[in-house]
Amino acid sequence: MTDEGRRNVRDLRRANRARLLRQLYFHGPLSRQDLIQATGLSSASVSNVVADLLDAGLVVEAGAVESEGGRPRILLRVDTSCFEVIGIDVGETRIRLERFDLGLGELAALDLPVVGGSLDQEAVVTAIAAGLAELSADAAAPLLGVGIGVPGIVQHQPYAVVHGQTVGWDAFPLEERLREHTALPLFIDNGATTMAQAEMWFGAGRDADSAVFLLLGSGAGASVIADGAPFRGSTTSAGEWGHLNVQYQGRLCRCGARGCLEAYVGAEAVIARHAEAAQTAGAAGIDAADEEEALRLILATAEQSGPAGDAARSVLDETAVRIGVGIANVVNFLNPQRVIIGGWAGLALAPVLLPQIREVVREHALRLPYSLTSIDLGALGADAVARGAATLPVARLLEAGA
Amino acid sequence: MTDEGRRNVRDLRRANRARLLRQLYFHGPLSRQDLIQATGLSSASVSNVVADLLDAGLVVEAGAVESEGGRPRILLRVDTSCFEVIGIDVGETRIRLERFDLGLGELAALDLPVVGGSLDQEAVVTAIAAGLAELSADAAAPLLGVGIGVPGIVQHQPYAVVHGQTVGWDAFPLEERLREHTALPLFIDNGATTMAQAEMWFGAGRDADSAVFLLLGSGAGASVIADGAPFRGSTTSAGEWGHLNVQYQGRLCRCGARGCLEAYVGAEAVIARHAEAAQTAGAAGIDAADEEEALRLILATAEQSGPAGDAARSVLDETAVRIGVGIANVVNFLNPQRVIIGGWAGLALAPVLLPQIREVVREHALRLPYSLTSIDLGALGADAVARGAATLPVARLLEAGA
DNA sequence: TGACTTAGTTCGAGACGTGATTTAACCTGT
DNA sequence: ACAGGTTAAATCACGTCTCGAACTAAGTCA
Numbered sequence: 001m002t003d004e005g006r007r008n009v010r011d012l013r014r015a016n017r018a019r020l021l022r023q024l025y026f027h028g029p030l031s032r033q034d035l036i037q038a039t040g041l042s043s044a045s046v047s048n049v050v051a052d053l054l055d056a057g058l059v060v061e062a063g064a065v066e067s068e069g070g071r072p073r074i075l076l077r078v079d080t081s082c083f084e085v086i087g088i089d090v091g092e093t094r095i096r097l098e099r100f101d102l103g104l105g106e107l108a109a110l111d112l113p114v115v116g117g118s119l120d121q122e123a124v125v126t127a128i129a130a131g132l133a134e135l136s137a138d139a140a141a142p143l144l145g146v147g148i149g150v151p152g153i154v155q156h157q158p159y160a161v162v163h164g165q166t167v168g169w170d171a172f173p174l175e176e177r178l179r180e181h182t183a184l185p186l187f188i189d190n191g192a193t194t195m196a197q198a199e200m201w202f203g204a205g206r207d208a209d210s211a212v213f214l215l216l217g218s219g220a221g222a223s224v225i226a227d228g229a230p231f232r233g234s235t236t237s238a239g240e241w242g243h244l245n246v247q248y249q250g251r252l253c254r255c256g257a258r259g260c261l262e263a264y265v266g267a268e269a270v271i272a273r274h275a276e277a278a279q280t281a282g283a284a285g286i287d288a289a290d291e292e293e294a295l296r297l298i299l300a301t302a303e304q305s306g307p308a309g310d311a312a313r314s315v316l317d318e319t320a321v322r323i324g325v326g327i328a329n330v331v332n333f334l335n336p337q338r339v340i341i342g343g344w345a346g347l348a349l350a351p352v353l354l355p356q357i358r359e360v361v362r363e364h365a366l367r368l369p370y371s372l373t374s375i376d377l378g379a380l381g382a383d384a385v386a387r388g389a390a391t392l393p394v395a396r397l398l399e400a401g402a
Numbered sequence: 403m404t405d406e407g408r409r410n411v412r413d414l415r416r417a418n419r420a421r422l423l424r425q426l427y428f429h430g431p432l433s434r435q436d437l438i439q440a441t442g443l444s445s446a447s448v449s450n451v452v453a454d455l456l457d458a459g460l461v462v463e464a465g466a467v468e469s470e471g472g473r474p475r476i477l478l479r480v481d482t483s484c485f486e487v488i489g490i491d492v493g494e495t496r497i498r499l500e501r502f503d504l505g506l507g508e509l510a511a512l513d514l515p516v517v518g519g520s521l522d523q524e525a526v527v528t529a530i531a532a533g534l535a536e537l538s539a540d541a542a543a544p545l546l547g548v549g550i551g552v553p554g555i556v557q558h559q560p561y562a563v564v565h566g567q568t569v570g571w572d573a574f575p576l577e578e579r580l581r582e583h584t585a586l587p588l589f590i591d592n593g594a595t596t597m598a599q600a601e602m603w604f605g606a607g608r609d610a611d612s613a614v615f616l617l618l619g620s621g622a623g624a625s626v627i628a629d630g631a632p633f634r635g636s637t638t639s640a641g642e643w644g645h646l647n648v649q650y651q652g653r654l655c656r657c658g659a660r661g662c663l664e665a666y667v668g669a670e671a672v673i674a675r676h677a678e679a680a681q682t683a684g685a686a687g688i689d690a691a692d693e694e695e696a697l698r699l700i701l702a703t704a705e706q707s708g709p710a711g712d713a714a715r716s717v718l719d720e721t722a723v724r725i726g727v728g729i730a731n732v733v734n735f736l737n738p739q740r741v742i743i744g745g746w747a748g749l750a751l752a753p754v755l756l757p758q759i760r761e762v763v764r765e766h767a768l769r770l771p772y773s774l775t776s777i778d779l780g781a782l783g784a785d786a787v788a789r790g791a792a793t794l795p796v797a798r799l800l801e802a803g804a
Numbered sequence: 805t806g807a808c809t810t811a812g813t814t815c816g817a818g819a820c821g822t823g824a825t826t827t828a829a830c831c832t833g834t
Numbered sequence: 835a836c837a838g839g840t841t842a843a844a845t846c847a848c849g850t851c852t853c854g855a856a857c858t859a860a861g862t863c864a
Contacts (some may be wrong), residue, residue: 007443008852009820012414016821032843041409042822047844070841071829153770163770210636222735231628233737234612237771240734245727245766247650257730257766325647328659329731332645333624335635364647364659368555368565369639410821411851418852434812444853449813472810473860 016041017049017401021058024078025103025398026201029062031073050076056402057082078102083144083397086135086184087390088128089191089383090150092119092167092218093290097131098386099139102394104202108135109383119151119167125174129181136184145185145393149194149385150174153237160188163237165255166219187392191215191385192239193230195342195378196223197395198388203379204340211338212330213378214241216323216346218291219254219266224334242266246325264322267291267345274298274315283308295348302352320353324360331365331373342378350377418443419451419803423460426480427505427800428603431464433475452478458804459484480504485546485799488537488586489792490530491593491785492552494521494569494620499533500788501541504796506604510537511785521553521569527576531583538586547587547795551596551787552576555639562590565639567657568621589794593617594641595632596790597744597780598625603793605781606742613740614732615780616643618748620693621656621668622728626736644668648727666724669693669747676700676717685710697750704754722755726762733767733775744780752779 006015016039023038024030030038035046053059053076060079064072080103089096092114099108112127114120128148136143152164152172160175175186196213199205205213209228215221222241224231232238242262243255250259251269263269271286271294278285286301288294302312327339341350350357358375365373378384408417418441425440426432432440437448455461462481466474482505491498501510514529516522530550538545554566554574562577577588598615601607607615611630617623622644626633634640644664645657652661653671665671673688673696680687688703690696704714729741743752752759760777767775780786 006408006414006417007441009411009414009818009850010852012408012411012851013820015408033841039409043843044823044845045821047842048821051844067830067841069831069839071831071843073842165768165770208636226628226633231633231736233628233771234610234739235737235771235774237768238735238737240737240768240771243734243768244646244731245648248648248723248727255768259766321650325650325661329646332642333640333735334633335637335640335642337636364661366567366639366642366645366657368567369635369637369642372637411819411849412821414820415851435810445812446814446854447852450852453813469810469861471808471862473812473862475811 013049014401016045017052018399019401020046020049021053021078021401022398024053024059024076025394029075029077031065031075033073035076058402080105081141084139084141085144085390085393086132086146087194087386087388088131088146088148089194089385089389090119090124090128090148091191091385092151095124095127095131096383096386097128097135098383098390099135100387100390101141102144102397104387104390104394106383106387108138109386110135119164119169121169121172121177125177125181128178132182132184143184144397145187146182147187147189147194147389147392148174149189149191149389151191153235153240154188154190155235155237160186162188185393185396187389187396189389189392190221190223190236190239191389192221192223192343194386194388194392195380195384196225196230196340196388197391198380198384199340199342199378200225200228201391202387203384204376205338208337210334210336211340212241212334212336213340213342214323214327214330214346215343216265216267216341216349217343218268218345220262220326221343222330224336226334241326241330244326244329246322246329261322261326265319265326267295270295270298270315270319270345270349273318274312277311277315278308281307281311283311292344292348295345299348299352316349316353317356319349320356321360323349323353324357325364327357327375328361328364328370331361331369335369336373339373339375340378341376342380342384344382347377347382415451416803418447419454420801421803422448422451423455423480423803424800426455426461426478427796431477431479433467433477435475437478460804482507483543486541486543487546487792487795488534488548489596489788489790490533490548490550491596491787491791492521492526492530492550493593493787494553497526497529497533498785498788499530499537500785500792501537502789502792503543504546504799506789506792506796508785508789510540512537521566521571523571523574523579527579527583530580534584534586545586546799547589548584549589549591549596549791549794550576551591551593551791553593555637556590556592557638562588564590587795587798589791589798591791591794592623592625592638592641593787593791594623594625596788596794597782597786598627598632598742598790599793599797600782600786600790601742601744601780602627602630604789605786606778607740610739612736612738613742614643614736614738615742615744616725616729616732616748617745618667618669618725618743618751619745620670620747622664623745624732626738628736643728643732646728646731648724648731663724663728667721667728669697672697672700672717672721672747672751675720676714679713679717680710683709683713685713694746694750697747701750701754718751718755719758721751722758723762725751725755726759727766729759729777730763730766730772733763733771737771738775741775741777742780743778744782744786746784749779 220242247259251263253260253263624643649661653665655662655665
């Protein structure tokens, strides 16, 4: 009903090995004594399991702690060079592939532009296949697997199928298609989820066990972490924060409904709203090559005085309000420990809008959950999605303990 | 980091015993063969563990299946008479106590009106204490514990403290206060959560493992079930569905913010909006003794033609729209398997409004999650909260397996 | 009555975790 | 240099667990 596995003594061993490995992975070099403390296992068992892990080559000794009269403790750490992983960020405008060591230290990277601007399924498959071949060619250790973050809902049935309403993917069987090009284990998940995973492991979510990550890019998504694990709905499509309705009969959203948050706060929406506002104000529009530049220009315009600046400011003010309301909804409904804003547009907008956003949240959220939440920027840069994707094979390793 | 326990072989046994017990509890009388299938354990272990449970008196034999040529299978079932539990629903206007057997069959009940209509803390404590004494006096089996559903946020620190903004409780240390009057194990939780628990075990949530239960009463709350267990935020105050913002700068809510869902869809809000609409339309207002009657009258008025009927209909139409939008938000953001509408106001409104609500949800939700969700009424009556509260001690027994 | 079939129990083997004991490694002071 | 003290890690003996196989129990069918 709830948890599978863990029936016989062998599973028990696996679970304990996983527990130790996890502790070592996340809490740096530790001595066996520390592990006894942290896991509650007996010293005999820790010795035993550690011997296993040393044999397997997953863990190595890492010096010793200075003695204070007795035998010094030997430190242990995960051997981050014993495996490598590949993480892929399939974005709406480019595909980024990175190769990491087991500790998620970056070893190599590759940026592939998507031709024509539209995310053609065939093009994506061949691009990923080519990138994988190139990146895995000069790996110095066995590749544990490939994690892929995609812009859409991922269903495992049992092979990953992607529904990307915004990029025109309808039940795109990505895993099966890639199977033709690689034998590596594939782990496919929503990009917002992988970003959240990266922030939870190495960024703004460290040491929290419940958080909500908002991904503001062209559109707006989210990923909910509850009790340290991503919350997936019944069909793993939870987290569609951008399609919360915040205004009945409001702006038309690209999903077809009216009044979605995404119709106000995604980069695409901000740019569209600015174009309208500028026209109304009789100010000049923005002329930019891509969305990132357009957003930068809007932010710059808002610094100016005059009608153009007023128009930009009013657009940004409303953006802050809508984001704030969207966050207040999340705070009230899910009561997370932290709310983290990420995604390229979020990272561009939030530094300017954060004070306003916080104020709007305060006005719209219930006192108790609001007082127990923090609202901050993501700590990882633009490669958080790829890095988070790479955590997927690593997470599997940590769970299996082998 | 995640799960405690389950370190040594003894814990393993406990877990397996719990697994079997749970299976027997929820899936009726089963033979040992069925249990082998269901749990994946070997026949030897099943025999072994079943012998334990038989010895402990938790499980008894329940006849045999007709043979088809071989030795007949002996059926086993949980002995529902070996323990009793008490469930308490602390409502805004009355306290209901019920005594159940282990299978949640009702054995006795007690309704205590709350004097003066306000939920005075002292009065609640003494009422519960008196009710407990009366109910436990003629129990035929040992009492496993007492579950209490309360109108507010419950924090365990480590003794349950209740924050009931709507009933004027501010950090009410209910558990400690009751400790003075009883030695029985106490389990205190939010009333919406216990109702959801009851529906999950015996009602509209059976066989689902993710669902959202909407509790429409005077106000509007919710309880989220994910992977079979209630989702609690970082401080157990998740589920404040009523305070999702659905209209920027909308109606004033009693929480102080503007545009909360609760300002449109709770019974209190519906009645207030109808009063305004009737006045505008020049129709007669509603004159009722309490909210339940008022709501009934509004529903009846909507059947009439003429301005009064038009006014009532428009109020109900908007109610359906707001509920629908609120559900669409839940569907998009959490992707539940089922959405269940409960609470006295929900049970009164939904039969009439459900078609409209479903249509609004369809318009506002993303296609994929919408197509995989059902929206229905709760299957349990008004005692769902008390019954759900009673499940809490039972759940503890099932988890411990002893 | 006896062959056959299926259910449930018993038994020996293998694996695990634990506490106690032993061995290892280092420090201090003489 | 060396003994005595101290702490870390490995080993051992024991009890518990699950499992597969062998065995017993309880029916059916001809």
